[in-house]
Amino acid sequence: MYSAPRGVPDILPEDQVYWHYVGQKAAHICQLYGYERIDLPVFEDTRVFVKGTGDTTDIVQKEMYTFEDRGGNSVTLKPEGTPSVCRAYLEHGMQNLPQPVKLFYISPIFRYDRPQAGRYRQHYQFGCEAIGEADAFLDAEVIDMAWRFMKSLGLRKILLYINSIGCPQCRPDYLGKLRSYYKGHVNDLCPDCKIRLEKNVLRLLDCKQPGCQKIVAAAPRNVDYLCPDCTEHFAKLKEYLKMLDIPFEVNSYLVRGLDYYTRTVFEIQSEEEKAQNALGGGGRYDGLIETLGGKPTPGIGFALGIDRIILNLKKEAVDVPPIPAPQVFIASLGEPARNEAMKLAAALRQKGIGVISATSAKSLKAQLRQANNLKISKTVIIGDDEVKAGTAVLRDMFTSQQSTVKLSELPKLLK
Numbered sequence: 001m002y003s004a005p006r007g008v009p010d011i012l013p014e015d016q017v018y019w020h021y022v023g024q025k026a027a028h029i030c031q032l033y034g035y036e037r038i039d040l041p042v043f044e045d046t047r048v049f050v051k052g053t054g055d056t057t058d059i060v061q062k063e064m065y066t067f068e069d070r071g072g073n074s075v076t077l078k079p080e081g082t083p084s085v086c087r088a089y090l091e092h093g094m095q096n097l098p099q100p101v102k103l104f105y106i107s108p109i110f111r112y113d114r115p116q117a118g119r120y121r122q123h124y125q126f127g128c129e130a131i132g133e134a135d136a137f138l139d140a141e142v143i144d145m146a147w148r149f150m151k152s153l154g155l156r157k158i159l160l161y162i163n164s165i166g167c168p169q170c171r172p173d174y175l176g177k178l179r180s181y182y183k184g185h186v187n188d189l190c191p192d193c194k195i196r197l198e199k200n201v202l203r204l205l206d207c208k209q210p211g212c213q214k215i216v217a218a219a220p221r222n223v224d225y226l227c228p229d230c231t232e233h234f235a236k237l238k239e240y241l242k243m244l245d246i247p248f249e250v251n252s253y254l255v256r257g258l259d260y261y262t263r264t265v266f267e268i269q270s271e272e273e274k275a276q277n278a279l280g281g282g283g284r285y286d287g288l289i290e291t292l293g294g295k296p297t298p299g300i301g302f303a304l305g306i307d308r309i310i311l312n313l314k315k316e317a318v319d320v321p322p323i324p325a326p327q328v329f330i331a332s333l334g335e336p337a338r339n340e341a342m343k344l345a346a347a348l349r350q351k352g353i354g355v356i357s358a359t360s361a362k363s364l365k366a367q368l369r370q371a372n373n374l375k376i377s378k379t380v381i382i383g384d385d386e387v388k389a390g391t392a393v394l395r396d397m398f399t400s401q402q403s404t405v406k407l408s409e410l411p412k413l414l415k
C-alpha cells in the first residue's frame with residue numbers, strides 16, 4: 001500500500017462541494033472587480049523566488065521544493081504566486097497594457113513546512129495581483145475585495161488587520177531602532193530570532209514563540225517612523241476603508257513573512273483559531289518588479305489559503321449549495337432492456353439531463369437500492385415487457401409512486 005506524501009492532502013469527492021463553492025465565488029468576485037485569470041507553471045526557474053520572495057525569508061531558506069531538472073537547470077515548485085505573476089507581467093510585456101493590470105490565479109502552492117492541521121506541504125491559494133498603480137485607492141479596493149470575498153462565502157468569525165511597513169526611504173531608520181531595541185533583549189530571544197537579528201530584523205516581529213512575543217509587545221512600531229509620503233498613504237488607506245465600512249484593526253507588528261512588501265500589509269485571520277489562523281494576506285510590493293529586472297512598477301495583491309478557508313467554512317457550519325448531480329437513474333432487466341436503457345441515457349443527456357445507468361446485471365431490488373444510495377429522485381425501470389410495449393416505468397424515489405410512460409416521451413417529460 002502506498003500513501004500520499006506527508007502533509008499533502010487528497011481532496012476527495014465529498015469535499016469537492018466546498019472547492020466548487022469557493023472556486024465559483026472567487027471567479028464571481030474577480031468579475032465584479034475586473035480581474036482576469038492567469039494560469040502559470042507549477043514550477044519556475046529557482047531564481048524567480050530567490051530574488052522575488054527574498055533569500056532571507058523562511059520560504060526560500062527552508063521551505064522550497066528545489067531540484068535540478070535533467071538539463072541541469074535549478075527549478076522550484078511554486079512556493080507562492082506573486083513572483084511568478086510579476087515574471088509573467090514582464091515576460092509578456094504587460095507594462096504596455098492599461099495599468100493597473102489585474103490578474104487572479106487559483107494555484108497549488110508547495111512549502112516544505114512542518115505539517116499540522118491547516119498547514120500542508122501542498123496547499124491551494126486564490127490570489128489577486130494588481131500591478132502598475134501606487135495610489136492608496138487601489139490598496140483600499142484590493143483589501144475591500146479580499147474582505148468582501150470572505151464575507152460572501154458566509155464566514156462570520158474573521159478579523160482584518162492592516163499595517164504600514166514603510167518604504168526604502170523610511171524603513172532603514174525604523175530597522176535601526178528595532179535593531180537597537182532587540183540588542184538589549186538578545187539573551188531572551190529564541191535561537192531562530194538570534195539569527196533573524198543578524199539577517200532580517202523585521203522578521204523578529206513575526207515570531208510566535210511565547211518568550212519572543214513578550215519582547216515584540218514593547219518593540220518600536222513601524223507606523224511611528226514612517227516618512228511623510230508613507231504616513232499620508234496609510235492615512236488615506238484607513239480613510240477609504242472607513243468609507244467602505246470595512247472593520248479593520250491596525251496591528252503595528254504585522255509584517256508578514258515575505259521580503260518584498262512596502263507600505264501596506266494586511267491579513268485576514270480566523271477569530272477563533274489560534275494556530276494557523278491566517279486565512280489570507282497580502283500587501284504592496286512596489287519594488288518587486290524592479291527586483292525581477294523590470295522598470296520601477298508598483299503592485300499590490302493578496303492570496304487566500306483555500307484549504308484553511310474550507311476548514312473554517314466547516315467549523316462555522318456554513319451551508320454550501322450542492323454540486324448538481326444526476327437526478328435520473330435507469331434500471332434495466334435483461335439484455336434487450338439494457339440496450340434501450342443505453343439509448344435512453346444518451347437521449348436524456350443530449351437534452352442536458354444527468355443520468356446514471358445501472359451498468360451490471362443486478363436484481364431490480366439491488367438497482368433501486370443503488371439509486372437510493374445515490375439520492376436520485378427519479379428512476380426509469382425497463383424490463384422485457386416494457387421493451388415490447390415501447391414503454392418504461394417511471395418511479396419517484398421519494399414517494400415510491402410509479403407510472404407507465406412511453407419511452408419516446410421520457411426526454412420531454414423528465415426535462
Ligand code: HAM
Binds near residue numbers: 079124125278301303
Ligand atoms: P502567504 O501569507 O505566505 O502570502 O500565504 C497566503 C495564505 O496561504 C496564508 O494566509 C494561508 O492561508 C495560506 N497558506 C500559507 N502556507 C500554507 C500552508 N503551508 N498550508 C496551508 N495554507 C497555507 C503569500 O503567499 C503572498 N504571495 C500573498 C500576496 C499576494 N502578497 C501579495 N500578493
